[in-house]
Amino acid sequence: MLSRSYEDELFRKLYLLGSEETDGLIDEFCMRCHSPVGVYLKEIPPADGSKLSKIAKRGVFCDFCHTISGYEKIGNGTYELSPGIVKLGPFEESESPGHETAYSELHTKSEFCGICHNLYHPTNNIPLELTYTEWEEGPYAEEGIQCQDCHMRQSPGIPATGTTERPDYPGIAGAGGGKRPHLYTHYFIGGNTISQIQTDDGYTQMAIERLQAAATLEITPPTNVIAGTENTVKVKITNAGAGHYLPTGLTELRQMWLYIKITDDSGKVIYESGTLDNEGNIDQVSTIYHSVFADKDGNPTEKLWEIESPISDNRIPPKESATEEYLFTIPIGATLPLNVEATLKYRSAPQHLVDELFGKDKVVPLVIDMVTEKS
Ligand code: HEC
Ligand code: HEC
Ligand code: HEC
Ligand code: HEC
Known part of the structure; x- marks a missing residue:
């Protein structure tokens, strides 16, 4: 995703x-993180990228990250750059035939990622994305587990989350270099699958593996199962694997939500929630775990530049839980016992927004089943 941060459709x-919509007011701000070299070289504006050099279109790339030498404050892309022959990295003694090297402690710490993974509105300062802060105030920071320890230990088949192993990946970082006990992998996988509409190089599969190692579910089945009565089912969602809120970022x-289906013993559906309608919208009864912001008239908006105030945020902090309660009536004639099935689902963007941006019926964001539980 980092290499696509500019070209991502x-x-x-x-x-x-x-x-x-803002007459170019946002151009430079957005591009500080999405095409940092474009901003550095003053090739933005114009917004359409017509002045961008080839290198700037590569988004957040090797040489950019490995010449970040400091930052002003966490967030909003306030990195300090030292472009040149010296590349900064995590090894105290490192020799390269291609360039000079220097040790950088910053590269081994979450603060490095926090430079871009905390986003505040540039004029009203409302926090829009706080992945770094969510991590910093949570249990993983306390244990000393950095962003790099999860996101730079993943490789195909090894999601490296809070619920799975995060093994070492020994090897040689470059020609002529010695064998290292661990090389930090550079897949940088999050939950994003929507941009895989552009190519699929196995990253979708790694995003799915990551999402499937992020949460657990626990069903409390109905207790008084008698036909003709009202009853409740509870489902507890735990953020067991993410180092920050679930979901995080943008x-x-x-969108993360629960699909639940209650059937009687003959398979007849008694209750269902969390389905998609014909337009791809999630039904009104289900809770969507995300953040909601308002524009100047108080109406919900998904457009960052329109945001004037926060409305709600029901996401789940690391190692914490949320519980959903479903009230339903068991119809007369239902064959007992009842079966309950719950699935936690995720998609990178709502269908209506994708329709607005790409045109109707052009792109369907993949809906990923993160975890399913039955009782
Ligand atoms: C988002 C910023 C970022 C980008 C882009 C990036 N790196 Fe890194 N790289 C890092 C960080 C951070 C570490 C150190 C991780 C640690 O030690 O905790 C690292 C480590 C390394 C190392 C040391 C060996 C290892 O893997 O641990 C090498 C070599 C390296 N990067 C080369 C590259 C090359 C080549 C590219 C482009 C293909 C690249 N990096 C792109 C951030 C980045
Ligand atoms: C120069 C700013 C910058 C830095 C520094 C940076 N990132 Fe990012 N990162 C981005 C941007 C921009 C994107 C989003 C690209 C997109 O979706 O178009 C991104 C995307 C990601 C994603 C993919 C998210 C998804 O939805 O799938 C992960 C994971 C990630 N970064 C982790 C890290 C980690 C870990 C570090 C620190 C080692 C780091 N980043 C440092 C700017 C940065
Ligand atoms: C304990 C492991 C762990 C740590 C530590 C961790 N993450 Fe994550 N991260 C995950 C998991 C699991 C997911 C997938 C679930 C999700 O999307 O929230 C994820 C997803 C993401 C995403 C994609 C969110 C989305 O849905 O678009 C970004 C961006 C990200 N992490 C950045 C970071 C940054 C930056 C840090 C450090 C401040 C960090 N992560 C620390 C496990 C971790
Ligand atoms: C401080 C750095 C920063 C700035 C400034 C920034 N972004 Fe981002 N952006 C990110 C990061 C990090 C991600 C990845 C978060 C995630 O995956 O959840 C991201 C992801 C996105 C995505 C999701 C892409 C996808 O494929 O899912 C969109 C859309 C986006 N940004 C738009 C914008 C716009 C528009 C602006 C300007 C108003 C902007 N960003 C400014 C850091 C930044």
């Missing part, structure tokens, strides 16, 4: 819409 479509777009 979802980003570009939303950014160009924002640029148009959470006015990301």
Whole structure:
């Protein structure tokens, strides 16, 4: 995703819409993180990228990250750069035939990621994305587990989350280098699958593996199962594997929700919630775990530049839980016992927004089943 941070179609479509609606006010701000070298070289504006050099279109790439030498404050892309022959990295003694090297403690710490993974509205300062802060105030920071320990230990088949092993990956970092006990992998996988509409190089599968190692479910089945009565089912969702809130990042777009189906013993559906309608919208009864912001008139908006105030945020902090309660009537004639099935689902963006940006019926964001539980 880092290498696509400029070319990513979802980003570009939303950014160009924002640029148009604000007369270019957002251009440089967005690009500080999405094409940092474009901003550094003063190739933005114009918003459409017509002045961008080839290198700037590569988004957040090797040489950019490995010449970050400091930062002003956490968030909003306030990195300090030292471009040149010296590349900064995590090894205290490292020799390369291609360039000089220097040790950088910053690269081994979450603060490095926090430079871009905390986002505040540039004028009203409302926190829009706080992945770094969510981590910093949570249990993983206390244990000393950095972003890098989960996101730079993943490889195909090894999601490296809070619920799975995060093994070492020994090897040689570059030609002529010695064998290292661990090389930090550079897949940088999150939950994003929508941008895989552009290519699929196995990253979708790794995103699915990551999401499937993020949460657990626990069903409390109905207790008084008599036909004709009202009853409740509870489902507890625990953020067991993410180092920050679940979901995190661009959470006015990301959606996580529960699908629940209660059937009687003959398989007849008694209750269902969390389904998608014909338009791809999640039904009104289910809770969507995300953040909601309001525009100047108090109406919900998914457009970052329109945000004037927060409305709600029901996401789940690391190692914490949320419980959903479902009230339903057991119809007369139902064959007992009842079966309950719950699935936690995730998608990178709501269908209506994707329709608005890409055109109707052009792109369907993948809905990922994170975890299923039955009782
Ligand atoms: C988002 C910023 C970022 C980008 C982009 C990036 N790196 Fe890294 N790289 C890091 C960080 C951070 C570490 C150190 C992780 C640690 O030690 O905790 C690292 C470590 C390394 C190392 C040391 C060996 C290892 O893997 O641990 C090498 C070599 C390296 N990067 C080369 C590259 C190359 C080549 C590219 C482009 C293909 C690249 N990096 C892109 C951030 C980045
Ligand atoms: C220069 C700013 C910058 C830095 C530094 C940076 N990132 Fe990012 N990162 C981005 C941007 C921008 C994107 C989003 C690209 C997109 O979706 O278009 C991103 C995307 C990601 C994603 C993919 C998210 C998804 O939805 O799938 C992960 C994971 C990630 N970064 C982890 C890290 C980690 C870990 C570090 C620190 C080692 C780091 N990043 C440092 C800017 C940065
Ligand atoms: C304990 C392991 C762990 C740590 C530590 C961790 N993450 Fe994550 N991260 C996950 C898991 C699991 C997911 C997938 C679930 C999700 O999307 O929230 C994820 C997802 C993400 C995403 C994608 C969110 C989305 O849905 O678009 C980003 C961006 C991200 N992490 C950045 C970071 C940054 C930055 C840090 C450090 C401040 C960090 N992570 C620390 C496990 C971790
Ligand atoms: C401080 C750095 C920063 C700035 C400034 C920033 N972004 Fe991002 N953006 C990110 C990071 C980090 C992610 C990845 C978060 C995640 O995956 O949840 C991201 C992800 C996105 C995505 C999701 C892409 C996808 O494929 O899912 C969109 C859209 C986006 N940004 C639009 C914008 C717009 C528009 C602006 C300007 C108003 C902007 N961003 C400014 C850091 C930034």
